[in-house]
Amino acid sequence: MLKIVVNxxxxxxxxxxxxTNISLFLAKQGKRVWALDLAQGGLMSEDLKASHDxxxxxxxxxxxxLEELPxxxxxxxxxxxLVADTxxxxxxxxxxxxxxxxxxxxxxxxxxxxxKGCRRITRETAKLARAALVGSSRINxxxxxxxxxxxxxxxxxxxxxxxxEREGILGLLSPEWIPFxxxxxxYYIKDPAFFDSIEKLLSSIGVDV
Numbered sequence: 001m002l003k004i005v006v007n008x009x010x011x012x013x014x015x016x017x018x019x020t021n022i023s024l025f026l027a028k029q030g031k032r033v034w035a036l037d038l039a040q041g042g043l044m045s046e047d048l049k050a051s052h053d054x055x056x057x058x059x060x061x062x063x064x065x066l067e068e069l070p071x072x073x074x075x076x077x078x079x080x081x082l083v084a085d086t087x088x089x090x091x092x093x094x095x096x097x098x099x100x101x102x103x104x105x106x107x108x109x110x111x112x113x114x115x116k117g118c119r120r121i122t123r124e125t126a127k128l129a130r131a132a133l134v135g136s137s138r139i140n141x142x143x144x145x146x147x148x149x150x151x152x153x154x155x156x157x158x159x160x161x162x163x164x165e166r167e168g169i170l171g172l173l174s175p176e177w178i179p180f181x182x183x184x185x186x187y188y189i190k191d192p193a194f195f196d197s198i199e200k201l202l203s204s205i206g207v208d209v
Contacts, residue, residue, distance in 0.1 A: 001034070001076040002207060004105045005069065005084040007092045009124040010117050013109045014146045018178065019085035020044045021189045022107075024053050025198045026081050028189070029209055033059045034076070036084040038092075040065050044085040047186045069095040069104070081207065093128050096139055105205045106139060109146035109178070112156035118163050126167040142205055143169075145177040153177065176201040 006019040016039055023035045023044070033054070037045040045063040048054045054061075060079065068091050069084065076082070086092050095101050110121045125143060132139045143164065148156050157177070164170045178197050181188035188194045202209050 001073065001079050001082055002105065003082045003084070003103060004107065004205070004207070005086060005092065005096075006107045006109065007086040008108045008110060008121050009088050009090060009093070010110075010121055011088045012114075013111050013117065013121070014178070015039065015088075015109060016043050016085050017186055017188065018107065018109055018144075018146065019083055020047050020186050021194070021198060022202065023048060023059075023083045024051060024187065024189045025195065025202070026083070026207075026209075027054050027059055031080040032078060034073075034079040034082040035059065035061045036070075036082055037061065037063045038065065038067055038069070039085045039087045043186075051187060053187075053189075068092065069101055071098075071100040090124075093124070096128065096141075097131055102138065104140070105207070106141040107201070107205070108141060108143045108172075110143060110160070111147045112145055112160050113147070113152075115159070115163075118160055122160075122163050122167050122169065125172065126169045129169050129172065140205060141172055142174040142201075143172050144174045144201060147180055148177055149180050153179075174201065174204055176204050 006015045026033045042063045045061050110118050181191040181194040183191045
């Protein structure tokens, strides 16, 4: 079972919306999805239960608010992909440095219109990358530009690249990005441009879509 976690050390960057729509995308592609909701409030769980695209007979929703990433997954052979939503707490990053949590694909969203948030997320991601290097951990991680309009994308990406380059982690910036959606919250996956961006992002982290 391939495992994906959406995490960033800041709220308001779209972690839950991204995790929810990744789960919906994969389910629509015929994947058997285990949706693990670790975020406070259980919004991903609530939204997936209300969606006709997330069939409970093939997929699973598990809610464990503010718990750490599990290292054991009984029954995982029944599923193709696990998608975990998280809150902005640092113990998830500590989990990723633990050898018992190897193999996770990590998606770190940031919103380029929030410079302070970009700097904070980049700084903490750089700390994680350096700690992984020192500890010989291997983390499959990509920082993803989220909630960005097409008209602003080029200039916003340059800003993000500058911030990440100063921290020495420009190589972790995904070539893909997530646009604003024209669809009502939270089911952005119905927007063709959003759908296409999710497909490209998942392909870039090694998910067979």
